[in-house]
Amino acid sequence: MKELQHLNKYFLKYKTHLLTGIVITIIARIFLLFTPRYVKQIFVIIENYLKGGVTEAAIKADLTEAILYIIGAAIIGGILTFFMRQTIINVSRYIEYDLKNEIYEQYQKLSLNFYKKNRTGDLMNRITEDVGRVRMYAGPAIMYSINTIALFVIVIIYMFNASPKLTLYTILPLPILSVIIYKLSKEIHKRSTIVQEYLSKLSTFTQESFSGISVIKAYGMEPQTAQNFNILAKESKDKQIDLTKVQAWFFPMMVLLIGVSNLLVIYIGGMQYIDGEIESIGTIAEFIIYVNMLTWPVATVGWVTSIVQQAEASQKRINEFLKTVPEIKNDVSSHTEITGGITFKDVYFTYDDTNIQALKGISFSIQAGETLAILGKTGSGKSTILDLVGRLYDIDKGSILVGDTEINQLNLNDLRNNIGYVPQDAFLFSDSIKTNIKFGNQEATDDDVIEAAKNAQVHKNIMKFNKGYDTVLGERGITLSGGQKQRVSIARAIIKSPKILLFDDCLSAVDTETEEKILKNINKLSTDRTSIIVSHRISSAQNADKIIVLDAGEIVQEGTHNNLINKEGYYKELYLKQLSEDSSNSL
Numbered sequence: 001m002k003e004l005q006h007l008n009k010y011f012l013k014y015k016t017h018l019l020t021g022i023v024i025t026i027i028a029r030i031f032l033l034f035t036p037r038y039v040k041q042i043f044v045i046i047e048n049y050l051k052g053g054v055t056e057a058a059i060k061a062d063l064t065e066a067i068l069y070i071i072g073a074a075i076i077g078g079i080l081t082f083f084m085r086q087t088i089i090n091v092s093r094y095i096e097y098d099l100k101n102e103i104y105e106q107y108q109k110l111s112l113n114f115y116k117k118n119r120t121g122d123l124m125n126r127i128t129e130d131v132g133r134v135r136m137y138a139g140p141a142i143m144y145s146i147n148t149i150a151l152f153v154i155v156i157i158y159m160f161n162a163s164p165k166l167t168l169y170t171i172l173p174l175p176i177l178s179v180i181i182y183k184l185s186k187e188i189h190k191r192s193t194i195v196q197e198y199l200s201k202l203s204t205f206t207q208e209s210f211s212g213i214s215v216i217k218a219y220g221m222e223p224q225t226a227q228n229f230n231i232l233a234k235e236s237k238d239k240q241i242d243l244t245k246v247q248a249w250f251f252p253m254m255v256l257l258i259g260v261s262n263l264l265v266i267y268i269g270g271m272q273y274i275d276g277e278i279e280s281i282g283t284i285a286e287f288i289i290y291v292n293m294l295t296w297p298v299a300t301v302g303w304v305t306s307i308v309q310q311a312e313a314s315q316k317r318i319n320e321f322l323k324t325v326p327e328i329k330n331d332v333s334s335h336t337e338i339t340g341g342i343t344f345k346d347v348y349f350t351y352d353d354t355n356i357q358a359l360k361g362i363s364f365s366i367q368a369g370e371t372l373a374i375l376g377k378t379g380s381g382k383s384t385i386l387d388l389v390g391r392l393y394d395i396d397k398g399s400i401l402v403g404d405t406e407i408n409q410l411n412l413n414d415l416r417n418n419i420g421y422v423p424q425d426a427f428l429f430s431d432s433i434k435t436n437i438k439f440g441n442q443e444a445t446d447d448d449v450i451e452a453a454k455n456a457q458v459h460k461n462i463m464k465f466n467k468g469y470d471t472v473l474g475e476r477g478i479t480l481s482g483g484q485k486q487r488v489s490i491a492r493a494i495i496k497s498p499k500i501l502l503f504d505d506c507l508s509a510v511d512t513e514t515e516e517k518i519l520k521n522i523n524k525l526s527t528d529r530t531s532i533i534v535s536h537r538i539s540s541a542q543n544a545d546k547i548i549v550l551d552a553g554e555i556v557q558e559g560t561h562n563n564l565i566n567k568e569g570y571y572k573e574l575y576l577k578q579l580s581e582d583s584s585n586s587l
């Protein structure tokens with residue numbers, strides 16, 4: 001129960017609802033217990049009539065009264081049971097909602113490293129499946145426990161009053177029932193966890209095969225994929241059947257034990273009646289109803305125990321993430337002014353999961369409003385520099401200044417709000433083009449969206465779609481070409497009007513003519529905006545104020561386009577190569 005203590009703050013928050021629920025539960029049980037007493041009463045009335053001395057009119061009136069009491073108690077008990085669920089089960093829904101929000105907020109705070117170490121499926125599972133299991137503890141488990149305790153205490157008192165000996169015999173099979181249900185629940189849980197695993201394997205497989213359908217078709221792998229699906233589906237079905245087998249035992253066991261208890265009541269009660277130990281046969285009827293009333297709550301003791309165990313295990317998994325301290329912390333709560341100048345001083349950085357030293361003593365400086373281009377072979381550390389400017393990671397050694405301030409002395413939200421980042425692999429949400437662009441600036445008007453799209457040279461493409469800016473994009477923007485996706489992603493960064501623009505090789509799928517237009521537009525937009533453009537193309541770099549060339553995490557060349565084309569090295573080689581490609585293309 002240690003892990004579940006995390007929920008105490010929520011129980012405290014909803015204490016009024018919870019206490020009301022508990023009180024209602026107890027009152028509801030009291031009302032439901034009127035029925036067996038009045039059933040006995042009916043027997044007594046009839047017995048008295050059979051003995052003679054009571055008129056038919058009097059017995060009719062007595063019976064009607066007893067029946068009306070039974071109906072009244074059942075209606076009130078029913079209504080109260082409705083409110084019992086409305087209070088306690090609702091509290092569990094509120095707690096589920098709060099807990100999901102708490103976990104989601106924590107997920108948002110955690111740094112990229114966390115996401116690399118944990119799989120998306122696992123993150124999703126903890127916020128859905130695990131929270132669902134915890135909810136079963138916060139709602140049904142508590143409700144059934146209170147219900148059982150209330151009912152048990154009241155019924156046992158009533159039963160002892162009526163006949164202590166009969167009570168002892170009839171409640172004898174109940175602990176056995178509870179243990180059996182507990183064992184069955186554990187087995188059901190074990191098997192349903194396996195079923196869940198198979199379901200998630202199936203959905204991951206299906207999702208991947210649909211996302212990669214073009215590759216599957218291109219390689220003619222449909223039969224193989226279908227066969228793999230079939231194997232997985234068959235295994236999943238077998239596990240489901242295993243589960244159903246155990247579930248099938250649940251109700252027969254209950255019926256059997258209720259039957260045994262009923263037989264005991266009839267047998268022992270009958271003997272006691274013959275011996276004159278109990279006065280009325282009605283007591284036997286009353287006991288039969290009690291036994292049936294007790295069976296379900298007693299069965300739930302086993303069930304609730306297994307729910308609590310599952311919830312404890314799930315809450316442990318949730319707490320693991322909730323207690324993870326975000327590696328990148330925002331230590332500055334006050335607002336900080338962000339100016340665009342960026343300086344790297346002897347920066348070293350190693351990715352801790354791969355231990356790859358991506359940057360080794362990088363130093364450069366650009367003034368606000370200037371453009372820096374970064375070139376270099378793949379894996380040389382270009383994207384890493386952009387990630388460090390956005391403080392997605394903290395560096396090992398050296399310092400990074402934005403304006404005149406150390407990056408970790410800036411308010412992280414202010415820093416990121418002032419950065420427009422266009423990643424290598426443009427990610428678009430399954431939503432309209434307009435919403436995707438407005439993601440950069442929620443307050444933007446439709447005119448702003450059009451303006452940004454025009455600057456990103458994608459407006460004309462969008463207007464060709466029937467629904468224009470309202471065109472809804474499929475998963476990962478599947479209806480757009482690579483170049484269109486890149487430009488929508490650029491429009492999203494532009495609309496933010498950031499102080500710093502980071503372009504990570506995001507013009508690779510755009511022809512050089514369009515590329516030039518986009519870069520010109522960006523230059524025009526604002527004079528104090530600093531841009532860093534990572535590219536493999538000279539055309540993206542040639543107009544930059546400064547160019548650096550990276551190799552294996554170090555700067556190997558630095559200068560302007562005119563300097564570098566006259567120096568032996570990577571830049572000149574690339575320039576000559578691309579120049580000859582261009583001229584052969586134009587032939």
Ligand SMILES: Nc1ncnc2c1ncn2[C@@H]1O[C@H](COP(=O)(O)OP(=O)(O)OP(=O)(O)O)[C@@H](O)[C@H]1O
Pocket residue numbers: 116351353354356357358376377378379380381382383384385424505
């Ligand atoms: N998230 C990461 N976790 C671990 N290692 C990484 C990560 N990202 C990059 N690396 C490693 O760091 C090195 C530098 O990578 P980086 O992405 O900065 O190179 P790049 O120059 O941008 O490459 P490309 O031109 O292919 O995009 C590479 O060796 C890469 O394998």
